[in-house]
Amino acid sequence: MFDIQEIRSQFSILDREVNGKPLVYLDNAATSQKPNSVLEVCHAYYTELNANVHRGIHTLSQLATEEMELSRRKIQKFINAEHDFEVIFTKGTTEGLNLISYILTQKLKKDDEIIISYLEHHSNIVPWQLLCERTGAKLRVIPIDENGILQLDYLDTFLNEKTKVVSVNQVSNALGIVNPIEEIIAKTRKNTDAYIVIDGAQSAPHFNIDVQKLDCDFFVFSGHKMYAPMGTGILYGKREILEALPPFHGGGEMIATCSFDETTYAGLPFKYEAGTPNVGGNIALGAAVDFMNRVGHEHIQNHENALLEYAQRQLLEIEGLKVYGEKAHRTGVVSFNLEGVGISSDVGMILDKMGIAVRTGHHCTQPIMNFFNIAGTVRASFAVYNTFEEIDLLVEGVKKAQRMLS
CATH class of the missing domain: 3.90.1150.10 (Aspartate Aminotransferase, domain 1)
Incomplete structure (x- = not known):
């Protein structure tokens, strides 16, 4: 009950x-409050498990690694990803969108086109503008009517062989409007081979997310809007796409081998998780998923x-x-x-x-x-x-x- x-x-x-x-x-659209169960997990990590992950053979490192990977699997199930390694830990939606726009740089050229909508947060506008500056691509924007509803007839006219990315939010943060992303994805798949990016920052706290059913290429969201700590988030990407694209950040954790002559990259998800992660926050994100599942x-x-x-x-x-x-x-x-x-x-x-x-x-x-x-x-x-x-x-x-x- x-x-x-x-x-x-x-x-x-x-x-x-x-x-x-x-x-x-x-x-709550800015950030939600956190249940005691999530706060207790954060406290327990720093008082009982604090250690770096994936790098140590000692007990605390092994336990911390197990807990963070358990959280990854919880999130995999939460969004119904096919594989747990398609779930990439980030700092939040903004980092996820910047990551995607950066790693797609090599896939775009002059006069290619990126489609977004009038209802986007700046985080789903500026990274694509930066990608246009790097590549010479052009930005096209689906307009809205006086009720804030997307005019999808324009999407029909925008989609063509030059379309390389379609990136829209599932729910508008400013107005709360639920966008018809299923229809947008279907139209895009029918007419192009563009990458489809969904900003789920405002939908993950409210909806049951199924990335396989949606058939999006990327889905990003923040933990702090869904009862988890700030500085946590998720980027989901299809395995074959993430494996084919370059890394975002370079450093520790994301390498397979490193020498002064050549570096090879680790497999997923670590290829996109350079540096020490927010271990306590990532574990607590799993606890937030537990809370939502209980309710x-x-x-x-x-x-x-x-x-x-x-x-x-x-x-x-x-x-x-x-x-x-x-x-x-x-x-x-x-x-x-x-x-x-x-x-x-x-x-x-x-x-x-x-x-x-x-x-x-x-x-x-x-x-x-x-x-x-x-x-x-x-x-x-x-x-x-x-x-x-x-x-x-x-x-x-x-x-x-x-x-x-x-």
Whole structure:
């Protein structure tokens, strides 16, 4: 059974106060809070197992290696990768996307094309712009309509023999819009042999991910948005693609042999995991997967969808409040502004005085803000531990901000 109070009891930070008020944490699209089970794993690693992995014959090194590789297998199952060595530990989504764009450099030439969408985070824009600068390739952008919905007719016209990469997010961080990535992948596969990259930073915390069913070439996500520590993340890549592409970073761990004349590279996944990893964080990422599995993906998704529906309904009763992407299929996020209130951060500061944490500004999606001709929005984003009572407090806080700022 889904017991919200039992779930909340696992997050000690939710007991604290902010500005003399009980914390209402609604900034989960930026980072989620961590359950005690994850924090305990972090603490246990540094107090009981702290050692480097894959390099030592002593007991602590062997135990740390076993725990980190166990975490890799948990994540393999979490995303349904065919092989555990297709799961690469990273610092997060941003590093994963930069890694992919770098190792694809040799695969692109002048006038080749990369397709992204208007709904991307800067992390899924700038690395491709840098790749275009290195290669002379061109960037093409799938537009959106007034509801923030991708106009896939343009994708049909964009796809051609010059298309080498299609990279889109599964869920928009700024608006919470769920993109039809299955349709995007199908269209791409039908018309090109382009690499398909999916930014799953905002979907992995909410959805059941199956990379084999999706048939994407790469899938990236961050641990800290799905109840794991900061500085953790995953890059999934198909075995045959990762084996054929060059490394990203050079150094320890990623070599098979090294001499001054020649270096050969280690097999997967170590080819892409140069240097000492975030061992404690990577083990704790496995613990976060355990937490999500215990709660159940269906329970998580149903609860968060109910929160979103309730929040939007209550907020739209406020006169002069606009929700962006209101008519689109969304998850986890409601992004809004108040008419006559010029700066979203003013609303955020008033809410903060009431103990309510939301995100304001452009959310690292300036093209979206420019499309709507706004500087930013107030974004409330939900996790499995949020409650309907917290949404009531948010709504009252927004009403108070409106009275104070109008």
